[in-house]
Amino acid sequence: MSSPTPEPAATAPLAEPPAPRPPSRRRRWLGSLAALLLVLALGGGAWYLIKRSGEPVAGRGGFGAPGSTVGHAVARRAELPVTIDALGTVTPLATITLKPQVGGVLTEVLYTEGQTVTKGQLLARIDPRPYEQALMQAQGTRVRDEAQLEAARVTLARYRTLLTQDSIARQDVDTQAALVKQLEGTVVTDRAAEAAARLNVEYTRITAPVAGKIGLRTVDPGNTVTANASTGIAVITQMNPIDVQFAVPQDRLPDIQAQLAKGVALPVKALDRTRSTTLDTGGFSTLDNVVDTSTGTIKGKARFANAQTTLFPSQFVNVQMTLRTLSAIVVPVTAVRTGPTGSYVYVINEDRTVTMRPVKRGESTVELAAITEGLEPGEKVVTEGGDRLKDGAQVLLQGDKPAAGPRQGASGPRGPRGEGRRRQAPPQ
Known part of the structure; x- marks a missing residue:
């Protein structure tokens, strides 16, 4: 008899993976503490940067910084010439x-x-x-x-x-x-x-x-x-006298005609390329009979004696024609700024703070501007450095003694941080 076939051994069941152990209370506490410290560090850094940017820094020209040295001028009443500036060409009377x-x-x-x-x-x-x-x-x-x-x-x-x-x-x-x-x-x-x-x-x-x-x-x-x-x-080429032909904006045509109707002689200056030297002085002669539609200007002509032969035919010169003079409060052109609400100036107060004051601008020349409203004679206005200012800022004028540095205690502009840097370590 054949021996009985042995039965296969039963397969042992697979072992299940051990269940994850719940984190301990200490680990959860340490993680929360680390997150809290990170949030505090980020918040403290942001606060420090904001605080530092808002503090005045001496010598850096920040907003309202006492070390911001600005140029200034005094508003005054003067006779302001109303002029027309143009580019002209010297033309001889006969060639x-x-x-x-x-x-x-x-x-x-x-x-x-x-x-x-x-x-x-x-x-x-x-x-x-x-x-x-x-x-x-x-x-x-x-x-x-x-x-x-x-x-x-x-x-x-x-x-x-x-x-x-x-x-x-x-x-x-x-x-x-x-x-x-x-x-x-x-x-x-x-x-x-x-x-x-x-x-x-x-x-x-x-x-x-x-x-x-x-x-x-x-x-x-x-x-x-x-x-x-x-x-x-x-x-x-005839040199004496000689004419200068230039273009006048059509908006100025009524002013010129009004002065000519009164019989007023309109003086005209011929300036060099840099407008620093007057080549000759003459008088307005006549206007053309038609406006150039492509440029919106009308041709004018002025006559000069040219005794010193400073004007040469076909030479380009800067022409300045004076229409009239008016009495007004004037400031340098650089003192008047333009904002969303119109023109304004920075007025310097006695305590060396500035006040942004709206003004109404009138006629102007290359250097001076007339102020019809908003300013009184004798007031100081900022002419240079106004881009670094805001209303109420502290300024220094040229010739003023600079403010104290950061090493003069808590009252200095950087006192709190200065004290922190000078604080000695506690004794061991």
Whole structure:
């Protein structure tokens, strides 16, 4: 008999993982304490930063810092000129190109390039001999025709005498009278030809039509020139007086017309590029008759004596035209600021604090602005450093003694932190 098959051993059940142990009370307490300390640290750091940013720091120019040194000026009553500033171009009254009226050989040039010439001054000569010969020929023709005319008049007088004696036909008298008229016309033509020939002789002498400054020479002596050549031999520009043309805003047109209607002379200054030097002083001359629609301006012109020749043709200058003057309280332009509610200034009080005061601004120049409301003469206003200020801030004026440093105790601007830094460690 076969042995019985042994039964398989029963499989042991898998062991379950041990359940997590609940955290102890001490660990939970330590975690809560760490979170609380972290929150306190973050809050304390934020408070410290906020506190530090709100404290005045000497010498750093913070808001209201006693160490913020500002520029200042005193409001005063003055005569403020109402001006119009514009960019102008110097334009001469006359620019003339010297062109020969007759052709020929240029024999002489009697000027120096860049020379100031006077009206009527001889500048160059063209060979006059061909024109002198033409003049003599015209004179000879005139003399011959005048002699024929005189003979015809004598004959006419004789015919009229014979006609009264009934010794000649009237037809002969009329024919002789017509001949006299014909010869008179011929003589008139001869005289015109002689005058034209004499004029050509004068054209061989090139003179200055106006006084001014002559430019560079374009033709040298010995060259043949032609009548009315496009280039000419030189250019004369009138320098004294001289005009400046500039553009005026159309909004200023009523003010200018009102002053001109009163007969008031409007002074005009021509300034250099930096507006630091006055080149010349003149007067307003006239306005154009149309407004430029592309720019909204109208052209104006001022005239200057230019005695020192400081203005040069086609030169760009800054123009300042004074319309009128008004009495007003003025401050530097840099003292007036613009905020959401309009213009304002920082007024400096006696205790060296500033007050932001709204003002109403009037006319202004490049340097000064008129204050029509909100300011009294004698008050001090901030002109520089106002961007670092707010209402009620402490300031230092130029020349004031600086405030005490942070090492002067708790009363200093950084006293509490200074004391903390100087506090000694407790004895061991």
